[in-house]
Amino acid sequence: MYHFFYDESKGKDNHDGNFTEINNFRQQMKYLKDNNFYFPTWNELNDYIDGKNNLPNKSVIVTADDGNSTFFDLAYPILKENNIKATSFLVTSWSGNPDKYNVDRSLISFQSHSENMHRGGCKGGHGGIFLCIKDEDGLKDLSDSITTTGSNEVFCYPFGDYDNHDENLISKAGFKMAVTTKYGKAKPGINKFTMPRIRVSGGESLESFIDSIN
Numbered sequence: 001m002y003h004f005f006y007d008e009s010k011g012k013d014n015h016d017g018n019f020t021e022i023n024n025f026r027q028q029m030k031y032l033k034d035n036n037f038y039f040p041t042w043n044e045l046n047d048y049i050d051g052k053n054n055l056p057n058k059s060v061i062v063t064a065d066d067g068n069s070t071f072f073d074l075a076y077p078i079l080k081e082n083n084i085k086a087t088s089f090l091v092t093s094w095s096g097n098p099d100k101y102n103v104d105r106s107l108i109s110f111q112s113h114s115e116n117m118h119r120g121g122c123k124g125g126h127g128g129i130f131l132c133i134k135d136e137d138g139l140k141d142l143s144d145s146i147t148t149t150g151s152n153e154v155f156c157y158p159f160g161d162y163d164n165h166d167e168n169l170i171s172k173a174g175f176k177m178a179v180t181t182k183y184g185k186a187k188p189g190i191n192k193f194t195m196p197r198i199r200v201s202g203g204e205s206l207e208s209f210i211d212s213i214n
Contacts, residue, residue: 001063001181001197005070017201022074028200028209029082032060039085042109042153046176051188060213062086063179063197065113065156067095076103089113089156092148111154112145112175118158125161135169142173154179167193 003018005025014021038056040048045061047053062079064071067090079086080103087109090098098110114130117138121129130138146152152174157166160181170178170193177192184196198212 001065001179001199002071002075003065004068005074007074014202017203019202020200021202022078024203024206025075026078027206029062029078029084031206031210032084033082041085042087042111042177045186046153046192049177049186049188049190049192063089063156065089066118067091067113072101072103076108079107080104083107085109087111087154090145090149091116091118091158092145094118097148098150109151109153110149111151111156112142112149113156114158115141115144115148117141122161126159128157128159128161130158130166131161131163138166138169139173142169142175146174152176157181162194167191 002020002025005020005022006012006014007022035058037058037060040055040059040061042061044053044055048055062084064075064086067088071088075086085107089111091113093116101108117128117130117133119129120127122132124131133141142155153176155170155175155178157178157180162178162180167178177195179195179197181199182194182196183198185198186195200209
């Protein structure tokens, strides 16, 4: 799980742990390529969780939340250079139609981070609106995001906030899976609507990155 990227050589710096220096990202992706990691699709992961297929032990889905421009400007060229698939979770009211991005769609999967629920408004968690939004409004938001991204494969909870009610809305909207910000790895039989991920924090060493995914 990544968020934003910056290039230290151009005088930029990290604002918090969500910002990854692009040369660190380059080293991380090179490690994945050099060590023959496999990059499954979400459908492959779905079948793996259901016990319908096997995946190599060295399997990783690279994700970047929020659809920030630094993903496309800085991270995407590195992904393309290494032929690594990744998912961009878009807040579609911010990003608009993904067709506007000049990327190889065989490498970049666009998925929903909501239409306009990456904002405050509720108590609990990080205060995200999804925790208390009315069913009708929540379902419309989810439906609109599916229409814009063209996919209902997987949803990314805004701020990582969710409860059982939100899980039900995700399923009712037609999503097959959803990812959280909880730490962990996908395993057969897990709840597909509360899947964990491994956060890659800005400034962490390559050794720490390697330890976290092995």
